[in-house]
Amino acid sequence: MKRLAAAWRFAWRELLSGELTLLALALLVAVCATSSVAFFADRVRQGLTLHANQLLAADLAIESDAPLPSSLVLSARQAGLQVSGSQTFPSMVTTAGAVALASLRAVPDNYPLRGEMRVRLADGKVRVGAWRPAPGDAWADSRLMARLGIRLGDRLRLGNLSLRLSGELLREPDGALAGYSFMPRLLFNQADVTATGLLGPGARARWRLMVSGQPVAVDAWRRGVEARLPAGARVESVEDARPELRSAMTRARRFLGLTAMLTATLAAAAMMLAVRRFLARQWQPVAVLRCLGLTGTEITGLFATVLLALALIGGGLGSALGYGVQAALAGIAIPDAGETLPPPAVWLIGLGPASALLLLIGLALPPVMALRRVPPSAVLRAEVPPRSVGMGLPPLAILLLIALSLWQMDDWRLAGWLLAGMSGYFLVAGGAAWCLVLGSRRLSRGEGAIGWRFGVAALARRPWLAVLQVVALSTGLMALLTLTVVRTDLLDAWRQSLPPDAPNQFVINLQPDQVQDFNAMFAAARLPMPEIAPIARGRLLAINGRPVQPAQYRDEQAQRLAGREFNLSWRDAPPEANRLVAGQWWSTAAVDEFSLEQEMAQAMGIRLGDLLTFDVAGTQLVGRVTSLRTVAWNSFRLNFFVLAPRAMLASRATSLVAAFYLPPAQRGFADRLVRRFANLTAVDVSDVLDQVREVIDRLAQAVEALFVLTLCAGVLVLWAALGATRDERLADAALMRALGASRRQLRTVVLAELLWLGGFTGLLAGSGAMLLGAFAGWKLLELPLRCNGLLPVLGLLCGMLLVPLAGWPLLRRVVRQTPLSTLQAR
């Protein structure tokens, strides 16, 4: 007990005397950074799910082509869930003078369970909230109102029932999910369904059961019912139905994971330096303790106790601080975060102390074990013999911490790539630093007055420390460069992946002989020409001669593709928003080749070179897969799973599809098109586009807010890296002053070392940031591979500016101190 008390006193005094300050601070920032990122990422993730659920108008929806069994509704109620349901079916809507086909939807009084309805009522005001039409009322969208030529307050007829048009439907929360309805929409109260007489046997209706409640209860219910859903029913999630939203969420998760990884790496680098410095200074006191009779086990116990206490206290404090920081960040990024974002998961509170412990064990165990071997005779020798410490553990701890932060990406293959990349970077930076040491040795051999050569030589005098310093400094600078320059590039590229003029209107069923007139209307309205693609409906019959059966696939999408017809198109050149990932694009003379979207090919087990047989309008088309493509589904361009050469499909294309952008002021143009060409069907996806854009913007803001914390960690690394050699520099300077060096000479020496170090680490960091940025853009955000060649130069300049700037206090102290004070301190 007394020994423990002595150890505590020693640790406490070490902390007070400043010996542990840097380590404690680095630990605090490390934990604060990783845990705040984890807290924040978790909240954003939960928030996104909530947001996604709002797009479902529920927490979970089951869609079916037949009425769902009442046992399902009963089981949901028994599970404590709120239940709502709707029916959607096509039918004619009539008024006194007009008839139009519309998609009708009957909703109950508790619809929507999540999300908001947007409607313009007869008073002209827009209402947003949990609104729905009252019995006897109907709401129609602008397309239906235009087709029928009616206004709010007019009456319309559904089957046997007459309803009053009381609102213009602006947005249904789950409207986008209901299949971008090709038909105009009409919403009415479920209480009126029977009276219409439309929903009899044989009606082509879709039933939708929606539930909401505690996430755990919803999940449990989902697991329970999924296996016993009737045929034709399926659980619908927003990610299944909205590939562009899924893509935005995946990117955001990857981005947050990347930021967390950089922060963790930085903080760990700072800690590694701080631990090294703290324990290096304990060599002599430990030798004294050994003389006083402390055993090796007691020495290990002493430092283990000190570090364990530090890990627990620092981890707890860091975690609490992290919680506060994420709350502040969330507030900055999302104005009403307190209400819209759920609190982070409780178990994440343990992440701080756990990562602190992991870091300290990994980083401090080797030097602590080395302290155990300090010979007591070291107390009699002025020089402390260098001792190698277990070099394997610190990188392992850092990699583990990085892995911990990458886990937030939910993509182990990508995380593995990044982990391998970071390990590779450490190795290359270490190797390059060793070359720098050798180069410094060579450079410093020249003769002359004390000046820059002496400064450069300082690196060669402490080779291993210099290597550690270069790796840590360059990692810090790389992270800063990645987050300042590359981040802006990446976020801009991400935002631009959905440009302001992305197509928001689609027109199907366009005939080849209408194209000229169709385009002429765009020219007359001074609108940019639409993107037009031919379509042929086809069904995949066989792969390498073996018939394709939906039942042979487990993947839901593969089942759908195997079981039904889908759109094929022909092209001479690869579409713009596509990237060839395998094989080669065909020549213009090609007749029997196919190009497949990569994920579809993967899901259906189709490989390059496989022979596919399609049935297109009764004709069997056979060809080999000669290329695989990735498709930017979120580009809102015309994209196809399967493309063929012109010679194969041109004569079989039945119609054309067009995509174009209409500014808000010209939305009426789509109706003019439909009136001019009666066979056309127009689909407006501007709501969907707006929602995706909003999600991207919100996520980009969140990522930018996290950057502040990473910046702090980066600054700490700079401080720790320069502090690592502070004592040695001060001692060198004191000796030089004692030997008669002028202030000017000392300033030159220190500045030369800092400039040389800064330039080199900056160059390394710039090159690393260039590669990391290119990789992040390519693999994380699926952007074209692009290297910013200016980054190494920028890195060099930044390093030469930042490192001397960060080292300025040291420089001042070196120049101002009296040699006696430092020599006495030694």
Added chain:
Amino acid sequence: MSDDPKVRVLSATHLARNILFQGETISILHDISLDVYHGDSVAIVGVSGSGKSTLLSLLAGLDLPTSGEVVLFGQPLMSLDEDGRALLRRRQVGFVFQSFQLMSPLTALENVMLPLALAGETNARERATDMLARVGLAHRLRHYPRHLSGGEQQRVALARAFVGGPALLFADEPTGNLDTVSGAQVIELLFELNREQGTALVLVTHDADLAERCGTVYRLAQGRLSAERS
């Protein structure tokens, strides 16, 4: 410990210490034998580089000889591992170093309490306070080493060395870093405590005045030990 002056506290026989330097064996100490009894004061003198500190390391069990044997309080050091030797030092041995080697984050009082706390002894505070008063530093209890003069730091080190009542005290150039006046004070204290506690002293020194006060003086030259006065 017994008060019988004939009790042998330290015995070294045929000690040799070689080191390997760039593939070549260099002999630092050859065939050294000496005995130290309860209450003895032994000085080892010699020029710089003669191996005085190495010999002290071997005698105190801080390092092991290449050949020969050291028996401390009847225990052959070769038969103990490093931790066993540490425990032996904790109970019986005190140290004073040329560079004081005080723990900088601890106050004077806490530095003196340290060996008692490590041995798990009671009344550490009272005993350490008494010992600091004994060396004339009752007014410096809460001062940190950096706020003490060299002479005061060495007196704290003396208090730390004697507070546990060791049977044997090793001192490596205890006055080497002190001016004449401070050095004289420290020498005076060292021998007073030696007499009061009956502690055997083994000193390594350049200081002729200090060697003069010792009962036995050995000279170490070119790695060999010879009795100069006994």
